[in-house]
Amino acid sequence: xxxxxxxxxxxxxxxxxxxxxxxxxxxxxxxxxxxxxxxxxxxxxxxxxxxxxxxxxxxxxxxxxxxxxxxxxxxxxxxxxxxxxxxxxxxxxxxxxxxxxxxxxxxxxxxxxxxxxxxxxxxxxxxxxxxxxxxxxxxxxxxxxxxxxxxxxxxxxxxxxxxxxxxxxxxxxxxxxxxxxxxxxxxxxxxxxxxxxxxxxxxxxxxxxxxxxxxxxxxxx
Amino acid sequence: xxxxxxxxxxxxxxxxxxxxxxxxxxxxxxxxxxxxxxxxxxxxxxxxxxxxxxxxxxxxxxxxxxxxxxxxxxxxxxxxxxxxxxxxxxxxxxxxxxxxxxxxxxxxxxxxxxxxxxxxxxxxxxxxxxxxxxxxxxxxxxxxxxxxxxxxxxxxxxxxxxxxxxxxxxxxxxx
Numbered sequence: 001x002x003x004x005x006x007x008x009x010x011x012x013x014x015x016x017x018x019x020x021x022x023x024x025x026x027x028x029x030x031x032x033x034x035x036x037x038x039x040x041x042x043x044x045x046x047x048x049x050x051x052x053x054x055x056x057x058x059x060x061x062x063x064x065x066x067x068x069x070x071x072x073x074x075x076x077x078x079x080x081x082x083x084x085x086x087x088x089x090x091x092x093x094x095x096x097x098x099x100x101x102x103x104x105x106x107x108x109x110x111x112x113x114x115x116x117x118x119x120x121x122x123x124x125x126x127x128x129x130x131x132x133x134x135x136x137x138x139x140x141x142x143x144x145x146x147x148x149x150x151x152x153x154x155x156x157x158x159x160x161x162x163x164x165x166x167x168x169x170x171x172x173x174x175x176x177x178x179x180x181x182x183x184x185x186x187x188x189x190x191x192x193x194x195x196x197x198x199x200x201x202x203x204x205x206x207x208x209x210x211x212x213x214x215x216x217x218x219x220x221x
Numbered sequence: 222x223x224x225x226x227x228x229x230x231x232x233x234x235x236x237x238x239x240x241x242x243x244x245x246x247x248x249x250x251x252x253x254x255x256x257x258x259x260x261x262x263x264x265x266x267x268x269x270x271x272x273x274x275x276x277x278x279x280x281x282x283x284x285x286x287x288x289x290x291x292x293x294x295x296x297x298x299x300x301x302x303x304x305x306x307x308x309x310x311x312x313x314x315x316x317x318x319x320x321x322x323x324x325x326x327x328x329x330x331x332x333x334x335x336x337x338x339x340x341x342x343x344x345x346x347x348x349x350x351x352x353x354x355x356x357x358x359x360x361x362x363x364x365x366x367x368x369x370x371x372x373x374x375x376x377x378x379x380x381x382x383x384x385x386x387x388x389x390x391x392x393x394x395x396x
Binding site: 055056060065066068069073074078079080081127128129133134136137 | 236239240243282283285287288320322323324325328366367368369370371
């Protein structure tokens, strides 16, 4: 029986302008086999895509200043800048409408409606402090075209697949993008213990060794 | 039509009251509760002192200190025997590069910064250079992001000549 092995790959701090696929090649290229899946952390993908903004460079609108007040303090949209970022990404009125519906849904005991309606980026935005220095002073959006990134990884390395994942230490794993044929739920389960580690460990790439072999054996068992 | 107008007005007033009652973060560096200066290092031409300055978010909302740095004010017109520089670090997350990692401070809680001040003699021995030292303010600048617009504020720590002399004394300062 093939054993799935998770290999975190340490890199330097990646910045806007870095190419995530070229970075994988530089740090892990020799270690990727045809049965492997290469996963990358979503915030690092977003940073390399330049999807960051500093609060000082933003001018929150009145609606952002008001609606952020309705978000619990721990949320990334609880500051006017986080809320404005969500509005910039998903549309001001979409976010506002989602907030109205979210409040009404809460009144009848249903949670999560705001994030369901406000769009994917509203849930992916990390407010300041959400990422390691030097990006701790930035708002970081979710990555653009995560499926495309995953597909590019697979094509470049000839591996079984690529994935863009959002995983944290609270046992929450979401797969934002996968190459064709991969099962996001399976990958999320494999990555649930956060092999990417915390930010200071600087391991934004995790190679899932023997994934294809193990998946095939599981399917035929 | 009138009903809609009154309903909208009622919602607006309710939101205004909610925001007003919610308040915001409010940071204060407790400069009068800082520790005495501690001599960290003394070499031929250099003396390094530190002091711990507590701070608190006394507001009603969590807040983020995005950046924080010290600025010593020692103009050459006032004192020309030593050059001064300063850096600070969070007491609970020490680092020596002068970078302040953005920090969420929950409401009614706090932390402390360690302010490190380095004097370098422009000529000769640092103990001689500091023998006639003057009182020196060190301003702590901090940038805050919370519910409202980001802002920069500052508070002043006064390092007196007497305090510097007292910190140097155990090392045998030459008056």
